[in-house]
Amino acid sequence: MSSAANFLPTSASVKPPILPSRHTVHDLSIDHFDSEMSADHSDSHAPYLHLQARQAHQRMLEAMQVIRDLVKPTAKVVRAGDVLYRAGQPFDTVFLINAGAFKLVSRSLDGREQIVSLKFRGDWLGFSGIANGRHACDAVAMDTGNVSIIPYDALAEGCSRHTPLMSVVHSAMSTEISRERESLMSVCTLASQARVAEFLCAWARSMAQRGLRADELTLRMTRADLGNYLGMTLETVSRCLSRLAREQLIRFGERGRRQITIPDLARLENYVISGTAGKSTHLQ
Amino acid sequence: MSSAANFLPTSASVKPPILPSRHTVHDLSIDHFDSEMSADHSDSHAPYLHLQARQAHQRMLEAMQVIRDLVKPTAKVVRAGDVLYRAGQPFDTVFLINAGAFKLVSRSLDGREQIVSLKFRGDWLGFSGIANGRHACDAVAMDTGNVSIIPYDALAEGCSRHTPLMSVVHSAMSTEISRERESLMSVCTLASQARVAEFLCAWARSMAQRGLRADELTLRMTRADLGNYLGMTLETVSRCLSRLAREQLIRFGERGRRQITIPDLARLENYVISGTAGKSTHLQ
C-alpha cells in the first residue's frame, strides 16, 4: 500500500478541473456519461493505476455494463444542487452514478442534519430506502453529473433472473455497509487532523479506483459540509487543512482552496497511521 | 484476555452442550431459540408493544420463518466470547441471529479497533463480506445465543428462486445500511451525554421491536466496549451514566450497574432531542 505514490496519469489526456460553482452551467465534457463510460477512456487511465485500484475499476466497469445490458435504464443529467430524492419520499427507484458526485443527507426528528455518505461514479443511490419503502435520506448532487434511473422492481426482477446481476447488487450493498463502517471508525478513533487527512486519502483512493487523477482533488463541498461529514466544525476543518499544508502533507491549488494537491499519498497515509493522531477510545 | 475466543466446534453432527465455563450460568429461558421463536411467546409480549414495534416484530418473525422454510439452515449455539468469524477469513456463510447479542469489531491496518455495530435476534451477520469474499470484521458473541448458519451460495440460490426471500435479504441489508448511518449521525451530532442517552433509547426500542422488555436493559458489555462503540472513553461513559441517573432519567438495577432501568422512555428520548445536547457541526 505504501508505494501508492507514483501512478500519476500523464496530464495529456486529463481535463481541466471544474470550478466549483453553485448553480451555473457546467462543462459536461469531463463528467459526461459517454466520455467517461467509454472503454478507451478507461484504457487511457488504467496503465497508471495500481493493481488493486485497477481491478476495482475493472469490476466497476463490468458491473455498470451488466446493468446497462440487463436493465437498460434511462439516464438523467443533474446539476450541482439538484436533489435526486428526499427522505420520506416513497421509494421505488435506485440510481447508479455514471458521473458526478453526490452527498447523502440524513435528518433526525429534531433538526439535526448529517451528511452520512459521499457517492461517486459507480456507486449506487437509494438502497437505504428498500427496507421500509421510503427513502431514508436526501440525495443531493454536488456537481454536474449523470445517473442511470433504475426502477427497483425491474432491478429485483432482473436479479432473480440473472445471477450475475444479483451478485453485482449484493456486492454494491455489501460495499456500502463496509464504507459506512469505515466512516464510523474514522470518526470514532481519529483526532480531527488525522480524520481530515484520512478523508483526503480516502477521496484520493476513491478517485484512483475510478480511473481519475488521485493527486489533485477538487473538493466539491464547503468547509461546513466537510466538517459536518467528519464530525467537526468548519473552523476546525480549516485549521487542520492549514496545518497539513504547513507540514507539507498537502498543497492548495492555485485555483482556490478547495483544490488540494497531495504530493505524496503514502506520506499522508502514514501520517494517519503512525500519527500523533489517536483518540484513545481503546478497546479492552 | 478472557475471550481466548476460539471457534466453536464446527463438526456438522454434534452440537456442544451448553456449559458456561467462566461465565455465570445464564437463564436460557428468555434467549433460547425455541422459547423465543414460539408464537405464544411473542403473543405474550405483543399486547404491550407499540403498534410500530409490533409490526416490526411481526415482519422479523415472518422473515425468520421464510428463511427456515426456504433455506432450512442448521443452527449453532454460541456462548459469550465465542467468535463466529474473523476479519479476513474467507466469506462463504452468513448468519441469522435467533437469540443472543453480538458485536462486530473492525480493525484498521494500524491497530485501531472499533465496534462498528451491535446485533440482536433477527439481525444478520456477515453481509459486509460479500463484496470482496472476505469477512470485513470480527463477529463476537456477547452472550449465550443461537444462530442459523446459512451458506451464502444457498441463500443466493434461494433468492433467485423465491422473490419473497430476496425481498427479505434486501430489506435486511438496507436496514443495516440505515442503522450504520444512524450510528454515524449519533456520533457526529450529539454531545457525549446525549449520545449515551440515545444509545439507551435505541437499545430499548430495539428490545421492544423484538418483543422483549424495553424498560429494563441488561447491557452485556463493559464500559470500555460501550465507550468504544460510542466514540468516547470509558470514564466518560461512566460519568454520563451517573449523571443520567442523578437526573432520574435512568436507574441502576440492584443486580449491578450493567442493568439499567428506564422509568420513562419518552422523557429520555426527549432529553436527547431537546437536550442541552447539540454538538453544532451544523450544516450551512
Add this chain to the structure above:
DNA sequence: CGACCCTTTGATTCTGGTCAAGAATCGTGG
C-alpha cells in the same frame, strides 16, 4: 462596485480525554 458567502485566523471557553486512586464486582480456589 458592492453584497454575500466562504474561508481563515485569533482569543477564549468548555467538553471530554488523561492520569490516578479507590470501590465494587466477578471468578477462582481453598
Add this chain to the structure above:
DNA sequence: CCACGATTCTTGACCAGAATCAAAGGGTCG
C-alpha cells in the same frame, strides 16, 4: 462458604483539543 486477586467501574484533579465567538480577508455574482 469465604478469601483473594483480577477486572471493571466510579470519581476526582488536571489538561488538551476542539467548540465557540469574533473579526478580517477573498471570491463570486449580481
